[in-house]
Structure formats: C-alpha cells, structure tokens
Amino acid sequence: PAAPAALSGCAAPSALPSAPQAGQPGPAVAQATPDYPYAPCGNPPVKLEKQAQEFLNQLAAEDGTPLYDLSYAAAREVLDKLQSGPVDKLPAEISERTVPGGPTGPVSIRVVRPPGITGPLPGIVYLHGGGWILGNAQTHDRLVRQIANGARASVIFVNYTPSPEAQFPVPIEQAYTVAKWVAEHGGEIGVDSSRLAIAGDSVGGNMTAAVTLMAKQRGGPSFRQQVLLYPVVDARFDTPSYNRFADGCWLTRRAMEWFWDAYAPDHAVRNQPLASPLLATVEQLRGLPKTLVITDSDVLLDGANAYADKLRSAGVPVTNRHFAAITHDFMMLNALAGTDADKAAVAETTKTLREALYGKEKAKAGTK
Structure with missing residues (x-):
C-alpha cells in the first residue's frame, strides 16, 4: 500500500x-x-x-x-x-503583539482568551508542533481555543521563527524570552503572572521541556505545570517504537530525520539537554514542574515514556496518558477532531491545567 x-x-x-x-x-x-x-x-x-x-x-x-x-x-x-477546511471552533478573544528582547529581535505572540471574562487570567505559554518547520497560529487555532476555554486561562501562543531559517537554540531562546516577559509583564496582556503553565505538542513539547530546564538554570520563571503532548525528547531514531512505526502512520522516521536536520544540522548539539531533554541528568531534572505526558501510537512513544520515567526518578510528579488507537498530532489535526482520543485528551489536558492554575477545589467550582 x-x-x-x-x-x-x-x-x-x-x-x-x-x-x-x-x-x-x-x-x-x-x-x-x-x-x-x-x-x-x-x-x-x-x-x-x-x-x-x-x-x-x-x-x-x-x-x-x-x-x-x-x-x-x-x-x-x-x-x-x-488545516484549512471547515471545523467547529470554540469562541475566543484574540489579540496580537510583540515581545521585546528575543535573540534575533522582538518575538511575535498571539494571546487567546475565553470570551466574556474580565480581569486577569492565569497564563499558559504554548509552543506549537510541526517539526520546527511547519505550523503556525492558524494550524493550531482549534486546539489553542480548546485549551483556553477548558483551562479558563489566557494562552500565549509563541510565533517562534521556524527552521531552517532559525536553528537550535534560537527558537527555544525566543520561547524563553516570551515566558520570562509574561512572568514580568503579564499584566500588560491581562495575565496573572503568579499563575503560569507551559505546554506544547510534538516538537513544541520538546521546546516546552527545554524552556523548563532553562527556567531552572536561569532562576525563573516559575511554572505550576508543564504539558507535553506526544513530545519529541531526543534525536535518536532506534527505539522499538521508531522501528514499529518507521513507515508511519502519519509521522515517519524519515520525516523526523528531516525535521532534525533543519533544526539542528550539527549533530553534536543534539546531545545537549536543551535539544534532547531525555539526555538531561536526574539532577538537572530535579525540581521541574509537575508534568502531564500524552502519548499515542507513533515513533515518539518510547522516548516520551522514558522521559516521563526519568522525571519521576528526579522526584517530579508525572501523569502519563496513552491513547493507543490514534495517530501522532491527533489533538491538532482538524480531520481528527471529535475522535474519542481527541475528546479525552483535551479533557485531561484542560482539567490538569485548570487544577494547576486554580487549585482543585476552585477548578471544580469554576471560580478564580
């Protein structure tokens, strides 16, 4: 076939x-x-x-x-x-701005809020997937709206420069710049900077893990939660899941090699923890924010599970949720909207973020 x-x-x-x-x-x-x-x-x-x-x-x-x-x-x-076809999307209030101080100049962000809520909201810095090459605010619009509404939070979507136009570590430095700015200036965009989380899908999960490591190394910002949706955690292509799903479905080993070649063509830098978080030591992982890891049937599965286990070894509270009957990118792809896996994973993600940002009792009551 x-x-x-x-x-x-x-x-x-x-x-x-x-x-x-x-x-x-x-x-x-x-x-x-x-x-x-x-x-x-x-x-x-x-x-x-x-x-x-x-x-x-x-x-x-x-x-x-x-x-x-x-x-x-x-x-x-x-x-x-x-991603351009018709699909149901939740309502949202959307604004655009730039954040100063990035490694190559100002960084563009999109702020997505649930509609009709006045006053500051918790913030979720979001880093999108697409192999560092693809993806943007439009391809991820439905998912980001779901997260904003479900978590009752402002999602700060980072328009980092794609690869190969920008390569490691520029995109993660751009992401860190935004996270630090939100922690220091969140009031300018209606965000309560004392309640922050960070999340990302696929290579955005890789960048999320990297930014939490950077935040530990650099003394902030502080995140209450990180969410890694089917994340890329290292550049090795020889795990059992890479062998099982080498030819797909959807995401192949050859495609992942192409993505890495665009993002980190110098193979030596791929061994750095900020490129391959799985290679961080247990001590480097100690004290990172509690973590939700969502996985599916793809080449990245074994790496994601290994990273979750390593975080646990470092004393980080970790929750894993595996969705076996679905493909990579299932939460982002509009063609897979409404699948059982999509509905359950979005519910788990937003519940986790809401409880981290509001506390369990307030999250249940739907209040600030």
Whole structure:
C-alpha cells in the first residue's frame, strides 16, 4: 500500500475527510481496493479509531510527494491546506503583539482568551508542533481555543521563527524570552503572572521541556505545570517504537530525520539537554514542574515514556496518558477532531491545567 501522507510524507491530498460538525457522526472506515488502499499503522499494525483509519486511507490513496522532497515553503503549504477546511471552533478573544528582547529581535505572540471574562487570567505559554518547520497560529487555532476555554486561562501562543531559517537554540531562546516577559509583564496582556503553565505538542513539547530546564538554570520563571503532548525528547531514531512505526502512520522516521536536520544540522548539539531533554541528568531534572505526558501510537512513544520515567526518578510528579488507537498530532489535526482520543485528551489536558492554575477545589467550582 501507498505510504500515508503529510508528515509521513505525501503531498496535500485533494479530498481529505472533513472534521465532523456538531451533531454529525464521523466517517466510517473506507474499504481497501486497488485504488483506495488500507493504510496500516505500524508493523505490526495497531487498530485505530474509525475516523483515524479513514483519514489515513484517504491520505494513502493520494500517494503524493513526500514532504522531505518538497521545498520548505511547499511543505508548509501542505499542513496549512490540511488545516484549512471547515471545523467547529470554540469562541475566543484574540489579540496580537510583540515581545521585546528575543535573540534575533522582538518575538511575535498571539494571546487567546475565553470570551466574556474580565480581569486577569492565569497564563499558559504554548509552543506549537510541526517539526520546527511547519505550523503556525492558524494550524493550531482549534486546539489553542480548546485549551483556553477548558483551562479558563489566557494562552500565549509563541510565533517562534521556524527552521531552517532559525536553528537550535534560537527558537527555544525566543520561547524563553516570551515566558520570562509574561512572568514580568503579564499584566500588560491581562495575565496573572503568579499563575503560569507551559505546554506544547510534538516538537513544541520538546521546546516546552527545554524552556523548563532553562527556567531552572536561569532562576525563573516559575511554572505550576508543564504539558507535553506526544513530545519529541531526543534525536535518536532506534527505539522499538521508531522501528514499529518507521513507515508511519502519519509521522515517519524519515520525516523526523528531516525535521532534525533543519533544526539542528550539527549533530553534536543534539546531545545537549536543551535539544534532547531525555539526555538531561536526574539532577538537572530535579525540581521541574509537575508534568502531564500524552502519548499515542507513533515513533515518539518510547522516548516520551522514558522521559516521563526519568522525571519521576528526579522526584517530579508525572501523569502519563496513552491513547493507543490514534495517530501522532491527533489533538491538532482538524480531520481528527471529535475522535474519542481527541475528546479525552483535551479533557485531561484542560482539567490538569485548570487544577494547576486554580487549585482543585476552585477548578471544580469554576471560580478564580
């Protein structure tokens, strides 16, 4: 069968499954035919939710050009197109501004707040995925709105410079600049700087882990919680999950190698803990904020679990949640909106953030 598309490699398909609208059931699994293949997820394959398998089948049927054979600009258009279809989104109040003092100049941010709430809210610094190359405020708009509404917090979305235009450590220095600014000037954007968390998906999870390490090394800011959504934690490609899911589903080993080559072409720097948090010592991890790790069926699974275990060894409170019947990026991809995994993972993420930022009793009561 043809390889699944987009992050595994294929070009933007022409007829992607749309995200289900409110009150509508998701699509059924397509039957394999010579012109419409079944796209297995892993070797041996895992059994996916119907909506996820339909998504992979349609991508496989397109059999397009792998991302890593496209220009960076063309590759970015693949994800932009993939995320451009109609999908239900929660309401939000959105503003844009820049933060001074980044390593290469001011850093752009988007502030996303639940609507109709006056006064300061807790803040969540958010670092997006997309292999350091792809992704932006639009591709992650639905997910960020869900987090803001569910956590009753302002999400500060960092528009870090993508790779290869910026390479390690510039993007994480930009992210740290924003986090430090929010801690010192949060009132300028309606954020209570005493209640901060940080979160990110995929390579954004890598950057989240890096920023918490930087904050420890540099004496702040302080985060009540970090959330790592199917994170990249090191640059080794030989774990059992990398072997099982080498050809996908969705995210392949070859795509991850391409992402790393854009972000950290100097292989020597990949061994630094700020590039590969899994390589941090237990002592370096000690005292980091309590952590939620969400995983799925992808090449990154074993690394994420190993990082969670290492954090526990350092005395950090860690919660793991694994969603076996779904693919990488499932919380971000609009085509997978409303899957059982998506709904449960968003609920877990927002509950965790709400309780960290408000306290369990106040979070239950829905009050500040």
